[in-house]
Amino acid sequence: MTKIKYLLLAIICLTLTNCKTDEQKFPLDKRYWDTNDYEKAILELRFGYETDEKKPTFDNPEQRIIVQKLTDEQNFKIVLEDKELGLKHRNDVATEFFNQWKDMHQIYQATDRKDKYLYDMEMLAVWQYGLSLQLDYFKLGNDQIKESADDPNSSRVENTMNSNIRVLINNYTIYLDEINDENSFTEQGQIKLAEGIDKYFVQLIELYPDADYKGMRKKAELMLKKSESDNIKSSLTKLIELIDSKKKTVV
Amino acid sequence: MNDNLIIILIVLFYFSPVFYQLYVLLKERKEENKKLLIRLLRFIKYSFLILIFTSITFGVLSHTNYLNYEKPITFDKYDQITFQNFRGLEFFKKSLYGNEQFAYVVTSIDSDINDNSITVQSLFHPSRSFVYKKNTNSKDLLTHEKYHIKITELFARKAKEQISNLKTFDKDKIEKILQEVKNQERAFQKEYDYNTFHSYVLSEQKRYEKEVDSLLTSLTKYETPKIIIDDKN
Numbered sequence: 001m002t003k004i005k006y007l008l009l010a011i012i013c014l015t016l017t018n019c020k021t022d023e024q025k026f027p028l029d030k031r032y033w034d035t036n037d038y039e040k041a042i043l044e045l046r047f048g049y050e051t052d053e054k055k056p057t058f059d060n061p062e063q064r065i066i067v068q069k070l071t072d073e074q075n076f077k078i079v080l081e082d083k084e085l086g087l088k089h090r091n092d093v094a095t096e097f098f099n100q101w102k103d104m105h106q107i108y109q110a111t112d113r114k115d116k117y118l119y120d121m122e123m124l125a126v127w128q129y130g131l132s133l134q135l136d137y138f139k140l141g142n143d144q145i146k147e148s149a150d151d152p153n154s155s156r157v158e159n160t161m162n163s164n165i166r167v168l169i170n171n172y173t174i175y176l177d178e179i180n181d182e183n184s185f186t187e188q189g190q191i192k193l194a195e196g197i198d199k200y201f202v203q204l205i206e207l208y209p210d211a212d213y214k215g216m217r218k219k220a221e222l223m224l225k226k227s228e229s230d231n232i233k234s235s236l237t238k239l240i241e242l243i244d245s246k247k248k249t250v251v
Numbered sequence: 252m253n254d255n256l257i258i259i260l261i262v263l264f265y266f267s268p269v270f271y272q273l274y275v276l277l278k279e280r281k282e283e284n285k286k287l288l289i290r291l292l293r294f295i296k297y298s299f300l301i302l303i304f305t306s307i308t309f310g311v312l313s314h315t316n317y318l319n320y321e322k323p324i325t326f327d328k329y330d331q332i333t334f335q336n337f338r339g340l341e342f343f344k345k346s347l348y349g350n351e352q353f354a355y356v357v358t359s360i361d362s363d364i365n366d367n368s369i370t371v372q373s374l375f376h377p378s379r380s381f382v383y384k385k386n387t388n389s390k391d392l393l394t395h396e397k398y399h400i401k402i403t404e405l406f407a408r409k410a411k412e413q414i415s416n417l418k419t420f421d422k423d424k425i426e427k428i429l430q431e432v433k434n435q436e437r438a439f440q441k442e443y444d445y446n447t448f449h450s451y452v453l454s455e456q457k458r459y460e461k462e463v464d465s466l467l468t469s470l471t472k473y474e475t476p477k478i479i480i481d482d483k484n
Contacts, residue, residue: 027349029348032451037349
């Protein structure tokens with residue numbers, strides 16, 4: 001009997017020392033997360049929770065900080081926009097962040113039996129983090145292509161850069177696909193979805209005003225007809241107007 | 252309530268009969284268990300003595316590595332400082348924000364007040380400063396740590412500037428100035444680490460480097476450690 005008690009004590013002590021708090025699982029006191037931190041955090045958030053276990057959300061005061069840190073744009077901006085760092089280094093870091101983001105995208109995709117997103121606000125925050133990241137990622141990629149080219153003004157370089165911008169615009173257009181599932185969002189989710197269009201699409205168009213937005217415009221028009229949310233409709237209307245205004249300026 | 256605390260309470264509750272039996276044993280002090288009890292108490296006594304001795308040894312060596320001691324280095328030898336001078340030992344901290352490649356530097360403002368003169372100098376303490384690997388080639392890390400030394404020198408010069416402006420030799424005022432400057436220096440060091448995030452944010456690191464260098468140059472007049480105060484009244 002005594003032996004069993006000691007064995008139990010040992011097991012409990014081992015369990016005690018292995019218990020990890022959120023603080024230990026995620027580097028919450030770290031000012032900026034690097035790609036290693038993202039790798040560990042994403043792994044934990046994707047596979048460290050039971051199927052029915054609630055993941056960190058914005059409305060959970062105790063765990064809000066985890067999703068806030070995860071979607072904090074400063075984590076990548078502090079490196080990618082630091083002109084003291086080399087272009088190649090920044091581009092490499094951007095690639096790592098982009099790859100992490102693709103995994104990060106899987107964290108909050110779960111839906112319930114009514115096809116409603118369980119974590120719509122968090123899923124959209126991750127989406128918008130990615131939209132912002134891609135602006136820096138593609139810009140750095142193009143800057144590096146230009147810098148390493150023998151003739152930065154050659155048509156070959158120009159074509160490669162334009163092709164990259166087209167990919168970026170297509171990636172942005174995929175965000176508009178979410179409007180097809182607007183009923184899967186809460187009302188707040190629909191507002192956040194619309195805010196994403198207002199904020200990041202404007203940044204994209206301002207950065208590349210001469211790019212070809214025909215595909216995006218077409219998609220926006222179709223979504224405008226389909227959407228029942230006033231917020232989303234308003235954002236799409238503004239987006240179409242912005243694209244048209246740039247077209248006129250170019251002409 | 253803290254999870255760990257709950258588990259400890261459960262363990263204590265579960266083993267309460269065992270603790271009770273031990274208590275009874277200690278209370279009874281019968282002849283047959285007295286011998287055993289004396290042995291147990293002696294074992295506990297020696298265990299504690301060994302534990303205290305080991306803790307003190309670890310504590311002292313963590314503070315200053317006397318096994319590989321190098322006396323504090325003054326700022327005039329700044330250019331000669333490399334990671335080879337970082338001789339401190341670190342037993343407990345294995346990483347800084349998950350980064351195992353870290354270092355820290357210990358500096359101080361040393362002062363000696365005499366009759367009409369005062370010596371103020373910044374010191375770098377090699378045996379209290381730590382680097383994860385002495386032969387690391389991380390120039391960025393070394394630069395960041397060495398600017399901590401420059402910051403200490405900057406505030407030592409600021410102290411000398413303020414003391415030089417005193418009209419009379421007043422020990423209390425000098426000590427007050429020194430204490431204030433030391434507090435400012437600690438706050439600036441913290442701010443430097445926070446804003447550069449220990450050199451991770453290179454643009455901020457460069458900004459601090461420029462600022463500290465230019466301030467040090469503007470206080471070149473107070474480079475020498477000793478200042479003499481002649482009573483002007």
